[in-house]
Amino acid sequence: MEYAIGIDIGGTKISAGIVDQSGEIITKKVFSTPQGTRDSILLLLENIIFTLTESAHFENKQLIGIGIGTAGQIDFVHGKVLSGTANIKDWNDVAIKKILSEKTNLPIYIDNDVNVIALAEQQLGAGKNNDDVICLALGTGVGGGVISGGKIIRGAWGGGAELGHIVVDMNGPACNCGFNGCLETYASGTGMARRMREKILADESIGNNGLVYYKHHPDELNSKHVFEWMQAGNEAATEVVEEAIRALSYGIVSMIHTFNPTMVLLTGGVLQDGDWFIEKVRSKVITLGIPSLVKPVAIQATQLGGDAGLIGAAIQPWVYQDNRNVSLDRS
């Protein structure tokens, strides 16, 4: 049996562990993401690698490499974060692979966080045996990962699959990214909260059943509230959720027309308990687009849960190492 170190770098926490060849997590540790400079993160990464390497050595487990997933545009070939995320401080233009290679002899692979989730799901989860899989992470923002013809879509320098920023309405609201009418402005947690906020501020009466507090503290409102109010029968909240589902469905159909996938996998906090939301998206998508492309597509939740990012990060050495660059054994 072979093993690899996986590290999943998020805005609030960093998960790290040893994962075996079948994608099983053997050990796992979770750290708070250092909120200082890049150096504090890099130091933590060094410590993680040192500790896990020692521990593997002690238990006589053969490590074949290190895989890292992190938000942002990642230059996979050079193992570099080009532009990170607002949630991680000082996380731009960081040559992770070069820096960490001075501390370990193991090969290092670094990719975008949603790319590695897509990889994990396609190799070991819901997308097993599918070479054309789209993965959407609906959280604070909307992230995308695409596997097309068995390969991750990265583009010229790792900026590909920014699927939160495809347009669904060219007359739609401005997005943080510089574009407008992006899928993310409707179907992300931030987008839904913003739209709910606008409705409350525009119409006094909306806030009267339980939302009074947020009329005066609109910035504390998040997408979880929107779902709660919808469940409680609030009309404005229901509209926001329905608009998110509609925009997401249009976005997914555009993606199906672009990539002709067999599966679209959804993950992230916006899904709530998952089933009813995804079911609504599925029923909408099926009414739209080119039937021969849209109808056969399975739209479902990811399977590996919260550890998909860690597993996907860790399996990179097997997927990419010389002479076995196709895929994990899919047994």
Add this chain to the structure above:
Amino acid sequence: MEYAIGIDIGGTKISAGIVDQSGEIITKKVFSTPQGTRDSILLLLENIIFTLTESAHFENKQLIGIGIGTAGQIDFVHGKVLSGTANIKDWNDVAIKKILSEKTNLPIYIDNDVNVIALAEQQLGAGKNNDDVICLALGTGVGGGVISGGKIIRGAWGGGAELGHIVVDMNGPACNCGFNGCLETYASGTGMARRMREKILADESIGNNGLVYYKHHPDELNSKHVFEWMQAGNEAATEVVEEAIRALSYGIVSMIHTFNPTMVLLTGGVLQDGDWFIEKVRSKVITLGIPSLVKPVAIQATQLGGDAGLIGAAIQPWVYQDNRNVSLDRS
């Protein structure tokens, strides 16, 4: 020097010829597309292959294969037209490769018409030395071809890169494809003509300077008229063209966010003389989207002109043949 047979199957004509290893067309013949059944087209293809093979033999030219481009969803692996185009009769579910392989010993490759244009441009034209290129053909419809990481995006069964059918406005008009607000409803010849027609029928006064005839014969109106009337100062026509440019720009930015390409190449009748239209698209695109992804992208016309489809079809044997499956010599 090696040679290949190329065949470009269009709705009105079929171009065929012998192309050399550098992409040079040695001989070329143009036929009207048979308007009967699939058999009449297949018979013509057989005759073309027979004649060109004989001619190559006579001139002592070594043929290494046959490459075909045709509209529709093409199963590249099995060399099959899955669903063709309304412009070619009876052109669905045609196992071209299997049928023609009974008549020739040469290997046969078949791909979508815009895919082979993208291939030609990326190997020999404007996209040389670029591994991430998007090609858009703005004609009756809007066709797409994408090369990402050096590979053509085909999807699970050849339905990928239907870029005319990504949404730019989820509240937009119905499209033939079953979706609505597609790029094609704004930026294709048919879409522009339809929008102009709607404006004329809705407002009597629009037709008064030279458009009177089309008030009574709206079906004869095409995008060429729209451009002429715009040039003559007609306001409604100007709006239609500006809307096409705006929708195209939004669509292109979505594609840039999806594929992180270095180039977007435009071709097709809607470009007219090309320069001013592309320049307008370029100036609009640059104001939209994620600057780090959008700003470095070259947006320009294809380079190989009307023969790009024939050349792209013909070079497939070199691009895909065993042991040289990377690319043509890009000297």
